[in-house]
Amino acid sequence: MxxxxxxxxxxxxxxxxxxxxxxxxxxxxxxxxxxxxxxxxxxxxxxxxxxxxxxxxxxxxxxxxxxxxxxxxxxxxxxxxxxxxxxxxxxxxxxxxxxxxxxxxxxxxxxxxxxxxxxxxxxxxxxxxxxxxxxxxxxxxxxxxxxxxxxxxxxxxxxxxxxxxxxxxxxxxxxxxxxxxxxxxxxxxxxxxxxxxxxxxxxxxxxxxxxxxxxxxxxxxxxxxxxxxxxxxxMGANLLHAIAVDGLATCTDGTTVAIPDRALRGEVIVVIRPEAIVLHRTPPEGSARNVWPVRVVDVETHLDRSLVQVAGPPDLAVAVTAASTRDLGLAPGMQLWASAKALDLDAYPRSD
Amino acid sequence: MTGKRRTESTPWYLVVPGVVAIAFLGLPLLGLLLIAPWGDLLPELTSEEALQALRLSLITSLSATGLALVVGVPLAVLMSRTRWFAGPWVRALVTLPLVLPPVVGGVALLAAFGRNGIAGGPLYELAGVQLPFTTLAVVIAEAFVAMPFLVITVDGALRSADRRLEQAAATLGASRWTVFRRVTLPLIAPSIAAGAVLAWARALGEFGATLTFAGSFPGVTRTLPLAIYAALDVQRSQAIALSLVLVIVSAVILVSLRGQFLAGMRR
The missing domain is CATH 3.40.50.300 (P-loop containing nucleotide triphosphate hydrolases)
Structure with a gap:
């Protein structure tokens, strides 16, 4: 070969x-x-x-x-x-x-x-x-x-x-x-x-x-x-394929994501680490520019840490502590809000 | 060194023996400077015997350093890179001249290279060459005691050098010889220089092995230290003037090596 x-x-x-x-x-x-x-x-x-x-x-x-x-x-x-x-x-x-x-x-x-x-x-x-x-x-x-x-x-x-x-x-x-x-x-x-x-x-x-x-x-x-x-x-990082214009990336599923790099244009991959996402019971008010209403699909807890799959758009994997899982009462079917600061995301040009 | 705090936490009663130690080391030097014939220094140093000894010392110590470099650096490379040469016997053999009384070294050299020695015998019978009590014998005696300084310094540098740089060179297509010449050698060059200076200083000050194996013949084997010893009873001021020369050389070496070691640490 x-x-x-x-x-x-x-x-x-x-x-x-x-x-x-x-x-x-x-x-x-x-x-x-x-x-x-x-x-x-x-x-x-x-x-x-x-x-x-x-x-x-x-x-x-x-x-x-x-x-x-x-x-x-x-x-x-x-x-x-x-x-x-x-x-x-x-x-x-x-x-x-x-x-x-x-x-x-x-x-x-x-x-x-x-x-x-x-x-x-x-x-x-x-x-x-x-x-x-x-x-x-x-x-x-x-x-x-x-x-x-x-x-x-x-x-x-x-x-x-x-x-x-x-x-x-x-x-x-x-x-x-x-x-x-x-x-x-x-x-x-x-x-x-x-x-x-x-x-x-x-x-x-x-x-x-x-x-x-x-x-x-x-x-x-x-x-x-x-x-x-x-x-x-x-490989748990969330990957979103999107088109970027002026610091705003529009994903294939219609979601928009604020990204840190305003100079980036065209096809991009937005990488969101599961740790960078915060889950809220009520719509969050704060500096996070990315807020999406989501529904919990699955909760998997290992020791002190849970991996929560949520359906959006966008569909995301979210890492939270086991304590938060209990406090929020996370269970499949729950409606929540997910937020992520633009600065916690990475975006890479897709063009080869 | 690293601030006053440490000094302050040190028990005060260490100060007395500490000062005694300083006096012990410093007084002889001070004494030498005080009795030095400063006015007659130039005539003393330019007298025929003095110049002869200076010239001979310079030639033999540099030759001994050269000899140590030519066979010592390859030995250091083998010691740091191959299992056999890294063994305890080779290491002990290399270190032995450091701790061996020089006069014993001289006796051993006679046993090896004397007219009846294991190497000197055949050498005399086959080639008619007689080593003891020649200038060459001085070089051999000096190299014998000086080489360990070079070998140990270079061996240490090779052991602490990053072998992966050699691997990097190999992946770039460099043959073993190219790797050695263009990567290994330049990387340890500062240590080779430091080791050579140390070896040269040791060769320059060599006394016991030289006297035993080469004797003390003016112009042939009477190097600076031997000339100082010979002049001590008959021409004290000349002995002191020559001693000052060796003090100054030692001081210069100390300063130059300090810079070298610092450069080595920064890398």
Missing amino acids: NGLSARIDVSRGDFRLHVDIVAAAGRITAVLGPNGSGKTTLLHTLAGLQPVDAGRIEISGRVLDDPAESVFVPAEHRRTGLVFQDFLLFPHLSVQANVEFGPRSLGLPEPARRATEWLDRLDVADLAERRPSALSGGQAQRVALARALAADPDMLLLDEPMAALDASTRVEVRRELRRHLREFTGPTLLVTHDPLDALVLADDVVVLESGRVSQSGTTDDVGRRPATSYVATL
């Missing part, structure tokens, strides 16, 4: 990673899992930093690792662009020299021009002479991406691309990253513990739980039909 196909079985102490993963060329696949689920081990085996005990890794017909055939292509011959969580730019080299590193090592023609081209494509050409220590998190991420892409990889691997960034810059950086990743023609594998990364950046999702794949499919499918409770909580 055109893309990555990997059967990986590798043990490290008590931990065993045993997964089957395919990632199509030109698509972004998110590997979603909690800490300790084997995400880093997965990346290391794919990048050739660690061999598999059994299995086979193949990219577009080229075998990279197969113990049965005694094939192991080491990292330096794999052509996998790995973008590390904390970017790992070489601190002693300028941005330009960092990006030139791959092309030079591989003996590609005109490494300097290649580097300049990639810095330009990622809009960081003006930083070429800087040292990595003088870059912001978002800038360092782009430089790291430029460095990986300049080495002309067959596959792109991203390890927790948002983890090292400030919460305040994440929305913006995620939006940019999506645009840049779209241009890559090979398979892109993005490892993350944040469902938002998967929802916003990826086409396909592979959910990893304690070393095994618990679910995989397109992002929409997995979000709609979570197979395990982990996936359900993880």
